[in-house]
Amino acid sequence: MNGFFSGMPPARDWFYGVRTFAASMIALYIALLMQMPRPYWAMATVYIVSNPFLGPTTSKALYRAIGTFVGAAAAVLFVPMFVQSPYVLVVVIALWTGTLLFLSLHLRTANNYALMLAGYTLPLIALPVVNNPLGVWDVAEARTEEIFLGIVVAAVVGAMFWPRRLAPVFNDSVGKWFADASTYSLRFLSRSVQPEEVSALRASMVATFNSLELMIGQLPHEGSRPQTVRNTKELRGRMIHLLPVIDALDDALYALERRTPELVDKFAPLLAATCEWLEHKDADLERWHALKDQLEALQPAPEALDDRKQLLFSNAIYRLGEWIDLWQDCRSLQYAIQCESQDSWRAVYRHWRLGRLSPFLDRGLMFYSAASTVTAIIVASVLWILLGWTDGGSAVILAAVACSFFASMDDPAPQIYRFFFWTAMSVVFASLYLFLVLPNLHDFPMLVLAFAVPFIVVGTLTVKPQFYLGMLLTLVNT
Template sequence: MTYPSIRDWLFSVKTFAASMLALYIALVFQLPRPYWAMASVYIVSNPFVGATRSKALYRALGTALGAAAAILLVPPFVETPLLFSVIVAAWTGTLLFLAISDRTARSYVFMLAGYTMPLIALPTVTDPTTIFDVAIARTEEITLGIICASVVGSNILPSRLAPTLIERADAWFRDAAWYGSETLSGHIVGNALSACRQRLAATVNQLEFLLSQLSYDHTHPEILSRAESLRGRMLLFLPMISALADPLIALRRDLHVWPEGLDSLLDDAARWFGEPLPTRAADMHDDAGDATAESLRRRVAALQPARDALASWEGALLSNALWRLGQVIDVWQDCRALRALIAHDGGGTWRARYRHWRLGGTERFYDRGLMLFSCFVPMSAILVACWLWVSSGWHDGAGAVTLAAVACCFFAASDEPAPLVFRFFLATAASVVFAGLYLFVVLPKVHDFAMLVLLFAGPFILIGTLIPRPAFNMVTMLVAVNTATFISVQSAYEADFLVFLNSNIAGVAGLLFAYLWTRATRPFGAELAAKRLLRSSWSDVALSASHTAIADQRNLTSRMLDRLMQLIPRLAASDDHRHPSVESFRDLRIALSALDLRRSLRKLDSDVTDAIDSVLAGVSEHYARCASESKRESAPPALLAQIDDAMRRVAAHARAQLPPATAADADAQPAPRALVSQRSLSNTLHALVGMRLALYPALSAHSPSHPDATV
């Protein structure tokens, strides 16, 4: 077991101090529920200043929005309980949908507003005249806790988010370096590689939320911009290095063709991946750049086959492998440079090595259907719980409904929310026991606030040391918050065992109901989400290869990459070469190759464009069929023949562009228009080779049927 670090103890002591400050002020000003101020401190506190400030701001806004809704909706609908239940459920579901749709820290506004309204509204339906006072008091108490948490966290030994960003980035670099080295060695399958893919994707996903909190940490805008650029290139590295594996495996294993010098190039590239990250920002942004990267690029260029060699399958594969290796080198150099600049407060200039039309997309992928169903579960839970409460006439039943709503909302975005709701239930049950011990055994002996602080200090500080740990965060935070709430500290000691038992059993019963309801309505898990993501990705591959106009290809690319990063963590590690994560990378490459071919069409001659049109139509039809059948099907042999025909025509045009091999013309330079044509032909050939390898990886040893190819 790892014991709490100094940083964990410091966070816990600061949080406890802020909670006691909030409780003291609330007691001095005789707020109705001072314990809510104490509980709010534990809800918003985070080891890092930026995270605490952002959560504090968004909790204040969410609380105010939920309180305003309660004030507006309770008086006109309190006499129609069933209709009011529908309104509460609709409000919660709508705000929850908005929260799930926002993957930044801002989502907390909608989440909190969604369940704050029933928290305030439902307990007051028996006495609606108190709704305004309750809403105002709750807003004041929570705001007080927010202010205390922010002031203490920001002024007493504050911890910044930027170092955490570097820590997460360094963990990504370690995984990416190992994954890249394995790929350059020809390994693409195995449990360790699958697990590494999952970690790389999870880190990139986590950084998106972390970056949304950086602006609240007094971070310089230049660092924010570079951090976004770093994440964007992290996002590209995994698909790029995976795309490099196919041509390397085809050359080494299937064709047994391995040019001299390629082994040492790959070994040096793998060694560079594992080199220590630069310790000085100047190392990465001076005029000399990265000397190792420049040397690798020169060696890549030296190994490039002549254009007449592209007519052979071996030459086309080698050219494709080197082209992809050059891209990986550019992206890795950018990542190293950006990391160095961020670590040194963003000083200096940065010139991107990897520049491509695909960069700059901002669209994210959302499974709207699954999101709507995820919101339907809390809505239906609220409706059924309200019906049971109204039918039973249970005076404290509102507590059961509100905690059921909170639990269902908390975990609605999870693939398997039921186990998390059950942990919520266990943490709350434990809190009831702790609160009971304090309320009936400890507090009767307390005569002043100083003694109360001393009696609270031990357990709350100990529990607080576990809150920063992801494995314990939810349970320990809930224990702290619920214990503070259930004790219900007031300016004068008042405790009634039957009242305590009845009100708190209601909350525990509501959480048990939430668990059973979630288990019944969401029996499926990550498998369904992964299946839907795969089907959606196939639809986008079909769209990429179709003649349908695409408003912004960069946003389409961004959406496909984002969906792939959502899919990989949902797939179990496996050593199967047909593993869905490996196949999904190939799907992405096919889509990107199709987009490249679409962009090349307007620059090529008609006989080549006709062949490429046939290829695109075949790809679109194949993936549309996969999407409609909801299963992956083998690519048809006719499509292979179409790709081979297109490659033959492109290679023939490339040979026709060669300059005359005469002494007089030996030094002649192609005309600018010819250069554009050669570049287009080269890009087209790379796209076709990548598409063929991705669609038919088992046939990489079979050369395309070029009539005059040297195979």
């Protein structure tokens, strides 16, 4: 029994599943009460927007509203203009989706969702009405209203009941990075490097500060103060610098040990003092100043640097001082973030690259992903037109959505296969409800009871990354 229950989601995940289901039922009830034509859009939007944390829920709600509005406006503009020329309309839709997808791939924060959504919202609205272009305004209006309804309900319920802030999770991740970075630095300072250990620590540190980028982008959406957000960005920039700074220090110490072994004993007390300073987890300025004074006392005079041995010794002191300043900055930033201090933070480590940190953008891969999306939409649309298949627009929509979802991956094919598998499974589940369950229901409370168990369970599983895609597709398409 213990083994069975150990694999069950924790209570907070079940709270999230219940909360999201309740919000979806509220949205569905309001949509039915207002006699909206497609109330399931409001219900599905709740699951798409909702997140266990307040910040991601708020940001996704905002950017989904923007993306839906822009995509709906594009449908109202383009469909009447090009409906008499099907192939031209297909090219316009494909280029619109591909262009906005290409632009969204340049953004590494939550606002890229608005561009991506605006891209595939156009085919979602435009293609079902090509046989009745006069109805494009009604469809665009209905989708916008129902999605806005779902957004508002999800945001309000998420903020009122069991809201979880992302800031504590961010602080925990930062704490994990400091634990790894302390051990990593200590191994190099104490000259006890084990390749397997430091490789694992390095990989863990890289994974942590990569995950912090998405968290930092969400913090403003849950009410974090501007100075706190600036401090998080400063901290992440210094986290990235720590690895090359330690590598430079290790190279300097290695050169000192190999070429001037007689000076190593002179340098050893300084390394011991630094290791002792590293064990303190605060950013005490007095200890930092005392350590810096020790460095300055050992620094050779400028005229002595003509001697190669003294130059190597001076370089080792400089590299150690660089690491000490960087670590002091990291600790002081950690303290400022945890205390949510709004005082202006002052750096002691300065480097010209810190102000120019920017993510690497593989524009070739981005263009390839966007071009693949354009090609998939055009090919699916041409097959639809040539075959004369009435509901063939659904295939085009699925192609646009699937290509957009996984465009940032190096190899999106496996995820696209999963996408279509879970979409097919949702058709099976929807058929069971449509033919076996719904005909026996006669009022809204019975509908809620019929949906409760499967939707709460599946909604709870969306918290787990490994289940998110499949469970969300099942919920939304069912």
